[in-house]
Every structure is written in structure tokens, then in C-alpha cells.
Amino acid sequence: MTAPSSxxxxxxxxxxxxxxxxxxxxxxxxxxxxLRREHLRIEDLAALLSPAAETMLPLLAAESRxxxxxxxxxxxxxxxxxxxxxxxxxxxxxxxxxxxxxIARRKLSLEEAEAEAEILRKRGFQHILLVSGEAPAALxxxxxxxxxxxxxxxxxxxxxxxxxxxxxxxxxxxxxxITAVAVYQETYDRRVYDKVHLSGRKCDYDxxxxxxxxxxxxxxxxxxxGALLGLADWRCEGLALGLHLAWLRKHFWKTNFTVSxxxxxxxxxxxxxxxHVTEAHLSQLIFALRIFDPDVGLILSTxxxxxxxxxxxxxxxxRYSAGSCTAPGGYSQDEEKGDHHDGEQFSVGDHRSIGEVxxxxxxKGFDPVCKDWDRExxxxxxxxxxxxxxx
Amino acid sequence: MLxxxxxxxxxxLFVGTGKFASSELMARAIEASGxxxxxxxxxxxxxxxxxxxxxxxxxxxxxxxxPNTSGARNAEEAVxxxxxxxxxxxxxxxxxxxTPDPRTLLxxxxxxxxxxxxxxxxxxxxxxxxxxDPILALxxxxxGAAAVMxxxxxxxxxxxxxxxxxxxxxxxxxxVPVVVDAGIGAPSHAAQAMEMGADAVLVNTAIxxxxxxxxxxxxxxxxxxxxxxxxxxxLGRPSRQASASSPQEGMLTExxxxxxx
Numbered sequence: 001m002t003a004p005s006s007x008x009x010x011x012x013x014x015x016x017x018x019x020x021x022x023x024x025x026x027x028x029x030x031x032x033x034x035l036r037r038e039h040l041r042i043e044d045l046a047a048l049l050s051p052a053a054e055t056m057l058p059l060l061a062a063e064s065r066x067x068x069x070x071x072x073x074x075x076x077x078x079x080x081x082x083x084x085x086x087x088x089x090x091x092x093x094x095x096x097x098x099x100x101x102x103i104a105r106r107k108l109s110l111e112e113a114e115a116e117a118e119i120l121r122k123r124g125f126q127h128i129l130l131v132s133g134e135a136p137a138a139l140x141x142x143x144x145x146x147x148x149x150x151x152x153x154x155x156x157x158x159x160x161x162x163x164x165x166x167x168x169x170x171x172x173x174x175x176x177x178i179t180a181v182a183v184y185q186e187t188y189d190r191r192v193y194d195k196v197h198l199s200g201r202k203c204d205y206d207x208x209x210x211x212x213x214x215x216x217x218x219x220x221x222x223x224x225x226g227a228l229l230g231l232a233d234w235r236c237e238g239l240a241l242g243l244h245l246a247w248l249r250k251h252f253w254k255t256n257f258t259v260s261x262x263x264x265x266x267x268x269x270x271x272x273x274x275x276h277v278t279e280a281h282l283s284q285l286i287f288a289l290r291i292f293d294p295d296v297g298l299i300l301s302t303x304x305x306x307x308x309x310x311x312x313x314x315x316x317x318x319r320y321s322a323g324s325c326t327a328p329g330g331y332s333q334d335e336e337k338g339d340h341h342d343g344e345q346f347s348v349g350d351h352r353s354i355g356e357v358x359x360x361x362x363x364k365g366f367d368p369v370c371k372d373w374d375r376e377x378x379x380x381x382x383x384x385x386x387x388x389x390x391x
Numbered sequence: 392m393l394x395x396x397x398x399x400x401x402x403x404l405f406v407g408t409g410k411f412a413s414s415e416l417m418a419r420a421i422e423a424s425g426x427x428x429x430x431x432x433x434x435x436x437x438x439x440x441x442x443x444x445x446x447x448x449x450x451x452x453x454x455x456x457x458p459n460t461s462g463a464r465n466a467e468e469a470v471x472x473x474x475x476x477x478x479x480x481x482x483x484x485x486x487x488x489x490t491p492d493p494r495t496l497l498x499x500x501x502x503x504x505x506x507x508x509x510x511x512x513x514x515x516x517x518x519x520x521x522x523x524d525p526i527l528a529l530x531x532x533x534x535g536a537a538a539v540m541x542x543x544x545x546x547x548x549x550x551x552x553x554x555x556x557x558x559x560x561x562x563x564x565x566x567v568p569v570v571v572d573a574g575i576g577a578p579s580h581a582a583q584a585m586e587m588g589a590d591a592v593l594v595n596t597a598i599x600x601x602x603x604x605x606x607x608x609x610x611x612x613x614x615x616x617x618x619x620x621x622x623x624x625x626l627g628r629p630s631r632q633a634s635a636s637s638p639q640e641g642m643l644t645e646x647x648x649x650x651x652x
Contacts, residue, residue: 069600071547073410156434221464249494254464256493295494365412374434376475377468 010210011247016189019046019236026050035063040292045242048288049235057284064287064316067294075367077297077319078354079127080120081161083328084108084147086343088133090200092186094231096267096326096345097133099200104343107138108328110146117151119331123323123354126156126371129182131326131345134163134202141169145176152177157373159222163201164211170218177378181215182224183208184260188240189232192274196231212244216252221377223248223255224299229282230264230273238285242292249293258297258319259289265303265346279308283315290316305349306360313364322357324348393590395568396484396516396537400455402427403585404615405570407595408445409435409461411604418448420598424608429454430486430593432461433476457518459486465499466506473510485510486540487519496546500527504534511535520572523554528561528569539565540593542573543584547596549576552584562588578607578614585618586626 026047034044047053053060085107088097096103108116113130120128130147132139139162148158159180160173170181187193190205197203212223225244227237245257261282264273286298300309300317302324309320325331326345352360358368393400405428411417421429429449437443449456458476463469466489473485487510489503490496503519504527510517516537521527523541531539541558544550551574552558562569568590575581581592594611601607 070549070596073596073599074412075410254491254493362413367411367413369435371437372434373462374472374475376472377434377462377464 011213011244013188013190013209013240013243016191016233016236016240019239020233022046023050023235023239026052028052028056031056035059035291042239042243042246045288045292046239048291049238049285051235053284053288054280057280057287060284060287060291061315064290065314067290068314068316068318071294072318074314074365075369076313076317076361077127077369077372078125078322078358078361079129079159079319080123080125080321080354081129081131081301081324081326082113082116082120083131083326083330083345084113084143084162085132085135085139085328086345087135087138088200089135089137090133090202091198092200092202093196093198093269094186094228094264094267094271094273096269098269100198101269106328106343107132107135110143110150112329112332113147114150116329116331117154120323121154124358124370125323125354127159127373128155128157129159129161129321130178131161132163132328133345134200136163136201139163141165141172144173144178148173148176148178152375156371156375159224161224164208165214167214167218170215170220174219174378177375179220179373179378180222180224180258181212181220182226182258182260183211183215184224184226184228184262185209185240185244186228187231188227188237188244192232196274209244212248213251216248216255221256221373222258222297223252224258224260224297226260226262226299228262228264229277229285230275233275234277234281234285238288242289245289245293245296256297258299260299260301261286262301262303265349267344267346279304283312286312286316302348302350303346306352309350309357310360310364313361313366320357320361322350322352323354324350393568395518398455400427400591402612402615403591403619404581404611405430405457405572405591405593406598406608407593408432408449409595410599412599414445414448416604417445417599420604420608421449421454423605423612424594424598425612427453427455428457428591430457430459430595433458433472434462455484456480456482457484457486458482459520460488461490463489464491465489466502466509469502469506470509470513473506473515474513477515483514484516485518487517490520498522498542500524503527504530507531507534507536518570523557523561525557525560525564528565532565532567536567538568538570538590540570540572543571543580544574544576546573548574549597550574551576551580552587555583555587558584558589559587578610581611582614582618582621585615586621588622591615 023046030047031053034047086097161182193205298317299319301321327343361368402425404426406426460469460472489499518538520540528539543552570591571584571589572593575594576597584592598607
């Protein structure tokens, strides 16, 4: 695997006017042709994301369900986020963690992080996603590495969603037990990106855009990409996501990829979504990505409400978060004093426990899968050797 | 009777345990299939937990447990996982899967051979999942594989035995059992593989995601039995020309005793 080293090998996003041209000119015939095609081209994805396809949502849903069942079976993977910190040096107009917002700030100590993880483990989670705001000085790779070393023996898989790191730092974390990295571009529309990122390192659009490639080049098993829906034209975001995914597939064929579809949720601050993305739009986006890439993991988080998440089971998404709290230390607070959380990133839409989410998945005829990885896959240097029985 | 590593199997249908809607449904489908060999992905089970959902639904007294290394990207990872499986489950049988491309899950021939050599040295009974490459099958066999498992088509595609020509060559050359694995999407595909002379087939997706997995498992059981029966009975060769069902040549052949020299 090679890291992109020159502009020629870097992924570039066409400007949104060009992408908009592609989706807006697609006809019903183009959509039907895309649905018939075995291997979809980017023009086919544009057709599936187009206004013309809006009236054909049931057809898209049926095809998305068919492909999802074939490739992933009747299973849904389950994970939980663990918020390590809400410290953040960026000022992002849409985010509850933005440095501008007056919220209670904290960073979990290693012991506190361990206690939060232990609560999740006892609840039945085996995959956890470590999340934090972006404050590299306080939340650097040393801190993340120390947490990984403490937690890795107790979970089948650990992922991170933190500030973008360089390839060497990702390699260090991989060696410490982190197997997956999620990093969302927020918006692929450079004009909107510049408008909503007011200050901080996150203002560097290109550095963020190249992060998935750096994580993959470092050997991460899985890399998650996504766009925050509510900032720019969702059809164009979908097309940019498809282009990014296809580019990553070509350059990092050993890496597993996932796509998330976070819609803006109420959060601290007074930001109102710049565009309205309805549940029908979100569904069209999910179905289109599934048909475009039958093997990509699609994630539907607790940002969405329980009614919608239950309805989407089996139709395209393959992984659900459950029982989530988006405030650092929130799970311990639950245990101690009920549902009051200080310093959330956003308020969740599905408040059910992991047990309730799993029960809903079973009611729909699916198997909730909590373990789909094993730490033995990793080459962990100081890992206890596996005993070899005598011949 | 199928024999692998001196172990007899009366069923020639192997089944996988992934993709089912529940462990309970998986158990009922396996029972209906009559399979005695069941492959389980280590990435999905907690081998240290006897209460693990999949494990509690498998009757290890009647079903041969075949751990697989699904998820391993190279030989080293597969070997690590194999050792873990043996230590935790007590079986030295292993379905070796080395699949570095998570999208197609196609097997890596180089690392599959490398891992087979290592695992055989360590006393494992190795059944490697492989592309339908006849030379690779011979190399794996020489390395000590107890069976070879060529794919009919990429995993989960339901495309049937797209690799028929190569699988026929593998069957013709092999001295170890040949199990056609992956791509078997319909009972007719399984029957075809068995008619070709495969020793067994492994089916997962086609049963697990069927409308009625238990009934589909029964259909596969019947198809595998029919295919094997046909193979043993001796199939006629296909011909582009019509031929009478009571051909004259037979009579002629029988009556050529008078010919001299």
C-alpha cells in the first residue's frame, strides 16, 4: 500500500456545480438503466441520487434490500460510541463542541475512560468507537495509545473518531490495538466548508480530505467516511462520497470501508441547517450508495429516531450504534444519577438501550451481531502468546 | 462415504453459520440439512465463552466443528487465529481462509499455501479455501492439505459453479477430497458440482438468506444426494448430435468376434 504522495495520486473532488449538473440531468430512463446494470459507473450513481429517482424510491429500496441481504445476510452489527473528551480547539459553526460554545468541558482520565468502557462491556458491547473533539495538545496520540492499551483486551474491536492524524500516528495506534478510523469530511463542498469552519486546524479542507488515505496507508483495517447532512446539497455530497469511496477502493484494496450518514441534530449553539434533508432524502442517499457499492458497510447512528431506524433495518444499513451518549463520562452519569448529561456533542434521536435495540432487530427477523472481529487478528507485540497444545 | 483425514462423513453437504436471522434458525437449518460438518467464523464467536450464542446452538457430539479464519489478511494472521481456535475449542481441524480483499473475499494463493505449510507442520488438519486453480490445488495437496476447497464463484454471489472447467481438472487430479465452496446459490448448482465428481459442497448464503432457510436446507440435502448418486451411477457424455436410445453400434460392437486380426 502506498500513501498518496503527489497531487496526481491525490483524490480531488469536482466542484459542486459540476456534480449538480450530473444529478440534475438524469432521467427516469437513466435510473432504470442504473438499476439494471451489474457494475455501476459514477453516472449511474448520479442517476440514483437524482430528483428523477425520487419517485422510484420503492424500486431503489427493493434493490438495496436485495443486495444487502445477499452480501451481509440477515444480520446487523452493533457498536457504541465512547466520548473521551469534548475539548475542542476548532470553531465549527454547526458543532456542539465548537470552542465558541459555553458547555462544561472535560477530558476523561485513563481511569475514567476505563470505567466508561467497562459499563459498555457489561452492557454487552464488543465494538466501541472512541470519540473526542479536536484538541491535539490534550488529546494527542500518547493519550489515545494509552487508552487503547488499557482497553484492547476487553473488546473485540476498537475504533477511533478523533482529530486527523498523520500516517505514523495511525500506525502507532494500530500497533496499540485500534483497528478502524472514522473521519468525516463534514461537507465535500469546498465553498460551504470554508464558510462553516471558522477557525482551527479543521479549516484545512485538503488535510482532512486526505485523512482516510493516511489511515488506510498506515494499515488500518477499516476506514469510515461520511458527510454531515444539512450543510450542502445532499445529492452532490452523495456523489462526492461515491467518488471518494471508489478512489479509496482503487488505492487501498485491502482496507474495508464504511460510510456514515449523520444528519445535523440539535446541539449547543444557534446553528440552523443550511439545507433541509428529509428522511426520504436520507433513504434515497443510503439506497443509492448501497446499489453503487454492494460491499460497503453502511452505518445508521442513534442520531436518527427509533421509528426510522427500525424501518430501515435490512434495507441498506449494516451497522447500528445503540444506547449512545454523546457526552464524555455520560455512561457513568447514567449509572449514578439518571439521564442528565452535560456537554453533549448533540442530542441523540434513539434513546433505547442496547437490549431494546437488539430486541427490535430480532423482531424484524435480523440477528444483532455484537462481535464481528477478534483482537487475535492483530500483531500486538506484547500480546500474550496463544498457547500451542502439545502434539 | 466421504473420508477426510481418516474421518468418515455420511453427509456430503457442509454448511456455514453466517448470515442467519438467528442462532435458533441456524440450528434448525443445519439439522434439516443433515450436515455433519459445520464451519464457524472465529471472528463471530467468543471461544472463551461457553454461553456464546452460536456455540450453544451447535451439538458438538453430532456435528463436526470446523473453525474458519475468515477475516485473516495474510498467512501470519491466519496461523495466529488457527492456534487460538485449537487452544480454545480443542479441535485441530481448520478451514483456512486468507482473504486480503474485504470486498471480493477472494483467497490469496501465495499466503494460503504459506499458511497451509506452517499449519500442517503444527499438526492441523487443514482444508484451504482457494481459487479454482488446479496447480495451486496440487501444491496445497503436496503441502499436506487434508482436502481442497475451490470456489465455484466469489462468496455470496449465488452464481453457481462458474469455474467448472478448472474444478473438473482439480477433481481429476486430486488425491485428497475436493469440496466446492462459495458461489453455490441453488440446489441445482450443488447437484451440478456433485455430478462433476466433487466430494462435497459447502453452502451458506443460499440457505441462510432463503425465505425459508429450513426448507432450503432440505432442498440442498436432496440435491447433494441426487448429484452424488448420478455421479456414481455414471453420467452419459453430452453430445451435439442426436443418438438413438438403442443404438446400432452397440449391437455391431458385440458382434465383431468374427473379425480376424
